[in-house]
């Protein structure tokens with residue numbers, strides 16, 4: 001049995017996230033707080049992306065609202081598969097409560113449970129993500145802005161230590177993007193990797209053109225940057241097309257939208273996908289079932305952010321650390337899309 005509270009939040013990106021699905025300016029999410037009988041605290045976060053295949057924020061809120069103030073393990077482990085972001089948020093908060101020994105209050109409370117709003121607010125400072133999970137930027141992939149803005153942004157990210165970059169394609173017409181791509185690969189220094197993310201926005205012909213261009217770049221003996229993979233070239237419905245493409249080119253393909261939830265991940269694996277899997281823990285569903293799947297099948301996984309706050313990120317990165325096999329950079333280099341996080345968390349606590 002645990003005491004359960006939730007609070008919705010809204011955060012505006014400092015720069016628009018442009019993908020082939022359109023523009024995204026605001027992240028709506030929900031923070032969960034569990035407190036057990038002995039006062040141990042666990043935090044969780046629900047950060048859905050409905051255009052990606054998860055529930056909507058309204059569905060997640062409706063689910064939270066119909067729950068009683070005290071919930072059991074049974075409730076947490078029977079959240080329906082239609083609410084994958086809720087499964088992640090509730091289960092990770094639950095795991096966090098269980099992690100602390102008797103008498104310990106967890107990483108947020110510092111032994112003294114503060115109050116949030118009028119009810120409970122962590123009295124200790126806000127969770128400091130970097131202090132909580134120190135991870136060198138070299139192990140993260142930094143998300144570049146779409147279009148030619150990428151040409152101006154990579155350098156400051158490089159200076160911050162990032163060595164893997166992801167650039168969105170399928171946003172503009174292919175001829176324009178190919179031109180920018182040419183400039184980008186000729187300016188990126190040796191020792192870095194580039195991921196191209198089409199978000200399902202290419203036609204079969206365009207996908208062939210991109211894969212051919214990447215293969216050619218490599219064949220011409222160019223060593224920098226290494227094109228690590230093309231992510232989700234075709235729409236989710238065209239799984240067979242992507243399977244074919246994955247066998248025709250040297251450049252690898254990573255599935256993302258196609259495997260947004262555990263149900264989809266299982267289906268694609270069963271249908272023979274063995275290249276790269278982009279796992280977004282924040283929307284995939286139950287962490288314990290994800291663990292089981294990854295351990296049983298030894299998939300080549302790349303972990304990726306859903307623009308969650310430090311609370312969801314800590315839980316997601318914990319899974320990434322447990323389940324990454326090939327040391328691929330995790331797609332959490334997205335801080336430059338937000339105002340400084342501690343400031344945001346502080347104001348979140350204060351305004352509750």
Ligand SMILES: O=C(O)CCC(=O)c1ccccc1C(=O)O
Nearest residue numbers: 141143166304305306307331332
């Ligand atoms: O994976 C990354 O490197 C950054 C995160 C990212 O690109 C992303 C974030 C939110 C929603 C969709 C996507 C995506 O990979 O398409």
Ligand SMILES: [Mg+2]
Nearest residue numbers: 197199231256
């Ligand atoms: Mg993607």
